[in-house]
Amino acid sequence: MIFSRDLYALPSVDGPFLKSHIRADNVTEVEVRACSFSNSQPGITTSIALGQGITSANSTLTVRPGCPNGADYCPGQLLVRNSFTNLDHGIELFETGTSSYATIHQSDFTNNIAGIYANGMTGFAVTENLFTVGDNAVELTGIVDEQFLGYQRALFSTESYGFVLRDNSLIQATTGQVQPLVGTEGIVVGYTRDHNDVVYRNTSSGLERAFVGEGISADVSNSYTGRIVGLQFHCNESDNNAVNFLSRRVTSAIAAEQIQHSIRYFQGDRRPADNRFDLWPVSTPDRWDFSVSTETPLDYFYREPIGGGPWAYLPLSYTTAPPRFYPNDLPNLVGSICNDRPSYNLDQLANMDVDGLMEDLEDDLVAAKLAYGNVRFIHEQLVDGGNHDEVVQEISSTWPNEAWQLRQYLMDISPFLSTESLKEAVNKPYFPMAMKAEVCIANPDATKKEGFVKWLELYANEPMPGYLIDLIIASWESRTFRTEMELELADHHATMCQMANELLYVEHQQPQPSAVVLRSTWQQVRSTAGRYAEALLLMGQGNYNEAHTVVSAIPEEHDLKSPEQLER
Numbered sequence: 001m002i003f004s005r006d007l008y009a010l011p012s013v014d015g016p017f018l019k020s021h022i023r024a025d026n027v028t029e030v031e032v033r034a035c036s037f038s039n040s041q042p043g044i045t046t047s048i049a050l051g052q053g054i055t056s057a058n059s060t061l062t063v064r065p066g067c068p069n070g071a072d073y074c075p076g077q078l079l080v081r082n083s084f085t086n087l088d089h090g091i092e093l094f095e096t097g098t099s100s101y102a103t104i105h106q107s108d109f110t111n112n113i114a115g116i117y118a119n120g121m122t123g124f125a126v127t128e129n130l131f132t133v134g135d136n137a138v139e140l141t142g143i144v145d146e147q148f149l150g151y152q153r154a155l156f157s158t159e160s161y162g163f164v165l166r167d168n169s170l171i172q173a174t175t176g177q178v179q180p181l182v183g184t185e186g187i188v189v190g191y192t193r194d195h196n197d198v199v200y201r202n203t204s205s206g207l208e209r210a211f212v213g214e215g216i217s218a219d220v221s222n223s224y225t226g227r228i229v230g231l232q233f234h235c236n237e238s239d240n241n242a243v244n245f246l247s248r249r250v251t252s253a254i255a256a257e258q259i260q261h262s263i264r265y266f267q268g269d270r271r272p273a274d275n276r277f278d279l280w281p282v283s284t285p286d287r288w289d290f291s292v293s294t295e296t297p298l299d300y301f302y303r304e305p306i307g308g309g310p311w312a313y314l315p316l317s318y319t320t321a322p323p324r325f326y327p328n329d330l331p332n333l334v335g336s337i338c339n340d341r342p343s344y345n346l347d348q349l350a351n352m353d354v355d356g357l358m359e360d361l362e363d364d365l366v367a368a369k370l371a372y373g374n375v376r377f378i379h380e381q382l383v384d385g386g387n388h389d390e391v392v393q394e395i396s397s398t399w400p401n402e403a404w405q406l407r408q409y410l411m412d413i414s415p416f417l418s419t420e421s422l423k424e425a426v427n428k429p430y431f432p433m434a435m436k437a438e439v440c441i442a443n444p445d446a447t448k449k450e451g452f453v454k455w456l457e458l459y460a461n462e463p464m465p466g467y468l469i470d471l472i473i474a475s476w477e478s479r480t481f482r483t484e485m486e487l488e489l490a491d492h493h494a495t496m497c498q499m500a501n502e503l504l505y506v507e508h509q510q511p512q513p514s515a516v517v518l519r520s521t522w523q524q525v526r527s528t529a530g531r532y533a534e535a536l537l538l539m540g541q542g543n544y545n546e547a548h549t550v551v552s553a554i555p556e557e558h559d560l561k562s563p564e565q566l567e568r
């Protein structure tokens with residue numbers, strides 16, 4: 001089903017007010033090109049009466065620019081962007097029991113109470129859009145808008161994960177009904193829970209709050225997992241916002257839940273977060289580069305040097321409960337971190353070798369998963385005391401009994417192994433790489449010997465990956481070892497989740513997305529979020545018994561706390 005500018009969709013009406021210009025319920029494919037959605041009725045005083053542009057529930061929606069004459073192709077002509085103006089919500093996205101997806105690309109959202117509102121989506125993409133926020137003087141009414149606390153928002157996502165949010169521009173409206181830096185929020189994301197999502201490479205100017213993470217947006221099941229799994233903000237730029245970044249407690253939630261509210265405790269890891277702050281002077285009232293109203297301490301990793309333009313990589317102004325700030329020792333290559341992730345729009349995908357791209361993304365996902373599993377195995381043995389992880393179970397189940405016996409023998413006589421004995425163990429053909437690294441870490445006196453690390457890297461029968469060698473070196477300084485190991489885990493788990501997100505995005509741009517590819521992608525992400533997403537896919541195919549089996553097996557794969565058991 002395609003809507004273009006020469007087609008007219010009969011809006012759904014609720015009483016005297018417009019409800020939605022287009023409403024899609026359980027529709028396999030809806031595409032909107034070069035359309036304008038607005039409400040110019042006079043005398044409207046409440047937000048709910050403004051109505052919605054598009055409401056998509058359990059449907060696959062694509063909103064993208066189109067040809068000026070409504071044709072499918074118009075080489076050489078300037079494409080017309082979709083626009084959403086003076087509405088309650090420009091686009092609403094819901095998923096309530098099956099798997100759906102939405103792609104919103106190069107559209108303009110102006111003076112809506114919320115440009116895009118997503119609730120319960122297990123995957124959507126919002127890329128290269130322009131959001132002009134504010135200047136709508138109506139009272140905020142209705143169940144959703146009343147939770148906005150008087151703020152108008154560019155995008156609000158809640159209970160959603162697996163998304164791609166990148167390269168969008170957020171600006172303050174300038175017609176004068178709303179004062180600058182008052183009553184406006186940019187990208188607000190809440191309740192992502194145990195998936196490593198990233199709000200990436202967006203720009204914001206003149207808003208009261210630019211980038212907000214709220215509610216339970218980290219895996220808070222224990223203190224370690226919340227450090228490495230959860231919502232992050234990377235490579236976003238701020239200019240003249242009152243608050244650039246905010247980790248926010250949702251005060252309407254019950255008190256016992258509010259204690260768990262946080263974004264990912266590590267903002268950045270082996271790579272710096274690389275957000276750019278607009279340098280409010282420290283003495284400026286109510287102006288913050290970083291504001292935190294949640295309880296869990298955050299660790300923010302920034303790039304050095306601090307300067308580099310009208311902004312800085314290190315926040316200088318922050319609330320009384322700031323993150324702990326740590327410099328990252330990567331070289332000063334401006335933009336290098338923010339350009340090394342996959343980045344392609346719909347037009348580029350149309351001219352790419354998509355099969356080759358999918359293979360590259362799959363290889364990156366599997367490599368990140370293996371790296372995470374190796375480091376996580378070592379973490380379990382040395383720190384967690386056997387707190388199992390599904391990735392480790394999956395990988396270690398393939399290791400032979402001889403390897404486990406050799407590992408136990410070597411660990412029993414550690415830390416007294418000689419360098420020569422370590423080399424002999426490392427060269428055993430059936431000895432898994434994670435076990436080799438574990439034994440090396442348990443024998444720091446031998447690994448410190450001159451030439452051993454170089455031998456591991458270059459001359460061993462199977463050279464050891466750099467990330468494991470880094471942990472061996474870190475083990476020489478026991479005070480930093482756990483942090484170094486968890487930074488490695490954070491990096492690999494985030495890469496694994498982001499490659500899965502990109503695979504889902506690319507596959508959903510195909511004429512007939514493959515349910516097999518989508519499910520196999522989620523199966524690589526061995527988390528509760530991955531299992532729920534897999535179950536939703538199965539429900540969408542009508543395989544309810546298999547979906548029930550997937551959800552029922554979660555306690556066998558993960559240690560669930562009481563709230564997580566209730567969620568399941």
